[in-house]
């Protein structure tokens with residue numbers, strides 16, 4: 024068996040730099056969205072602002088943050104991730120069905 | 134750096150058969166394990182069914198007490214769904230799916246062995262209650278609060294722990310088959326060239342991936358409430374008993390498709406071969422399967438129509454349920470169209486297939502009837518339901534397992550089952566089945582409730598119940614004939630040729646018996662029904678993409694067995710700490726620690742596998758021609 | 761110089777179609793072997809399944825979060841500063857594991873190990889804070905058995921904590937086993953699998969801090 028291997032790719036300098044930028048940006052965005060969510064809740068408590076709005080706002084922020092992390096940190100954005108992406112969306116679908124269905128129906132019957 | 138050992142045949146064959154099967158990671162041997170274990174539980178579950186039917190043969194019968202009837206009822210349902218239907222399908226999937234796509238094994242052979250042993254020990258844990266006197270008796274649906282110790286003792290803890298173990302195995306099997314079918318197909322085997330059994334395996338595996346987790350979550354909560362003071366289903370603590378029903382049926386409805394889609398796949402293999410025609414409407418079959426899976430997650434409340442969730446919830450789920458019946462209907466027409474004008478060969482496998490179409494249509498029709506909530510208020514919890522799901526589960530899944538067994542027996546065990554005995558088996562089982570369950574539709578409509586251990590005379594139930602019981606014994610005779618056939622075949626059966634049925638798909642291009650590496654050289658696939666295509670083009674063998682070379686094989690290992698064993702020890706420890714003595718808590722924790730330890734060994738010991746030398750493969754291949 | 765694990769080479773050879781055709785983009789190191797590809801897909805499938813497992817616990821929690829016949833209310837329990845610190849730590853550990861993978865792809869072994877050690881330390885401090893937090897709640901009368909809310913809370917958050925703990929054991933094993941080994945197509949998929957898992961654990965936490973803690977204050 025030949026030990027030599029050049030079949031895989033080592034990213035070149037330019038790629039490394041741009042990838043580093045993207046990944047760090049994702050980190051900054053995550054931290055920013057987190058601060059925004061905590062801030063919104065603190066604000067809502069102190070100002071007595073609409074709590075319904077605060078809830079939908081932070082849930083939206085969570086969804087955005089998760090999408091960011093999945094696509095960038097978990098590399099869904101990269102080539103060859105079609106199948107993982109497909110399963111990611113299937114999971115989103117079943118998750119939504121489960122959570123929404125169960126939540127509403129247990130409220131109605133409660 | 135170490136190199137992978139090359140191990141010649143003489144070196145490999147030293148193991149005893151027991152040790153070999155205990156440590157194997159070969160999908161063909163794991164198929165055998167699933168098959169024999171599944172068959173064993175089929176006999177056990179069948180015996181439980183006979184006990185129930187014997188009790189119900191006459192009004193106010195005292196053959197079983199109410200308690201023992203509940204126990205037998207619960208064990209029968211749980212066994213048949215989790216320990217028979219799925220494992221026997223896994224047996225067939227393991228046996229032929231890798232061959233059908235031109236792979237040398239599953240994507241994760243080690244995990245495959247782990248899945249089997251988790252099932253093995255899960256089944257064992259579930260039955261330990263027979264020894265400690267706490268047999269599960271809350272029904273296979275485990276409804277709350279009935280399944281708490283206050284109401285039914287610790288039996289349902291064995292149910293929960295056993296299902297948790299075997300469920301983990303099932304989940305891993307699902308992941309394994311998806312990864313295999315996505316990643317391991319031979320060159321040219323595009324998605325739209327895959328045999329339908331591969332498609333239905335893929336989609337059933339996806340359903341497993343997404344349907345089992347809600348069950349796992351529900352079982353965790355059940356176990357917490359039973360053994361660790363949890364309050365989720367305890368109304369006094371603020372709990373909600375309906376949550377269990379939701380979690381169970383979010384799993385439960387997809388589960389019925391998990392056991393019936395592979396059955397559809399098996400018939401879609403058998404019918405074309407014995408009609409000498411390609412499957413009618415292949416793309417429609419694929420799309421219909423995918424649609425069923427998609428809608429499968431939006432219909433669970435049809436099992437809960439009488440809970441009182443209100444007209445809006447019932448209405449939405451009723452509509453979705455009637456929609457899901459459409460793709461199923463499409464499939465029925467495709468099978469009929471495949472047979473239409475074909476050169477039919479009425480082998481045993483084909484008997485089961487035709488019997489299936491007839492039977493399953495009836496199950497589908499009653500399904501749509503129950504999908505309408507106002508009507509379901511009449512049917513719910515009566516024998517009408519019992520009739521419906523036996524028409525789908527036996528008429529679909531069990532018939533398909535028999536069809537698959539007769540069809541693939543030569544691939545799995547190198548011999549042909551006896552066809553005459555096969556037909557006797559079929560007719561006893563088929564007539565017995567309809568005799569047992571057809572009359573139950575009417576029993577249900579007349580008002581006989583399910584899950585009750587006896588009934589009063591003079592309500593018009595007596596004769597129908599007796600007929601039903603006699604039918605059950607006819608089915609039992611059929612199964613005994615099958616058992617005789619198996620023994621007869623092993624003793625007297627002649628070795629089968631590689632391709633006894635004039636097959637169409639790739640598994641029939643492998644040698645008999647299938648060598649452990651499946652394909653000495655990987656084949657090139659040029660269309661649907663790959664082997665048939667080459668036969669029509671006048672070729673004797675599949676074209677190949679490579680020369681002979683050393684083949685890399687995974688090592689066999691005892692770790693999957695140990696990992697499952699230690700988890701079972703943990704499960705029993707946690708039950709016994711409540712059932713007997715608090716000190717068993719340490720056994721539970723110890724089991725977990727041991728499991729982690731086995732996992733640790735698994736990850737630090739490099740498992741590099743070994744090579745089968747090229748010379749040996751060439752020598753083997755010269756012994757016979759594959760087509 | 762890099763050497764491929766023999767295992768990996770044989771896989772490449774056994775599956776002729778794996779050889780990257782000319783002009784095609786070459787895969788990164790964790791994806792060159794058939795085993796590597798299978799591992800990556802397998803972990804993704806596992807993650808997809810686990811999402812639904814967590815979804816079920818979330819759903820149960822959402823249904824029961826007001827079911828507190830006795831014991832303190834979420835409003836009085838949760839302390840946002842602590843939760844914020846925990847969140848920041850876990851997010852950062854997810855990012856450090858990204859850095860580990862980037863260095864792995866460049867075959868920078870010691871840098872990769874450095875980032876992984878950092879990931880471990882961050883994960884461990886998260887776990888310590890969570891233990892402190894739970895302990896605090898128990899003293900306030902919010903226990904696993906105190907109410908349906910209590911059971912649902914610990915089932916969800918504790919299950920996540922167990923995932924963190926398991927991840928730490930996994931990472932420790934990886935680091936010990938590979939302390940003296942090069943990055944090869946045989947070892948790279950192991951690191952990559954861990955990093956995917958670790959990101960997922962972080963991803964679940966995003967919903968936990970939103971739905972459990974923040975909504976506990978305003979919902």
Ligand code: HEM
Nearest residue numbers: 389393435436458497500501503504509513518522525526
């Ligand atoms: C045409 C498609 C189908 C429809 C519309 C349908 C509809 C239904 C409905 C509405 C119920 C609940 C009745 C009640 O409890 O009141 C039910 C029960 C059941 N169905 Fe089906 N079904 C279909 C196909 C299947 C298939 C293919 C299987 C299995 C292979 C199956 C297995 C079951 C089982 C096991 C139950 C009873 C669960 C229990 O309470 O123990 N069904 N079906």
Ligand SMILES: [Cu+2]
Nearest residue numbers: 386389435436
């Ligand atoms: Cu259903």
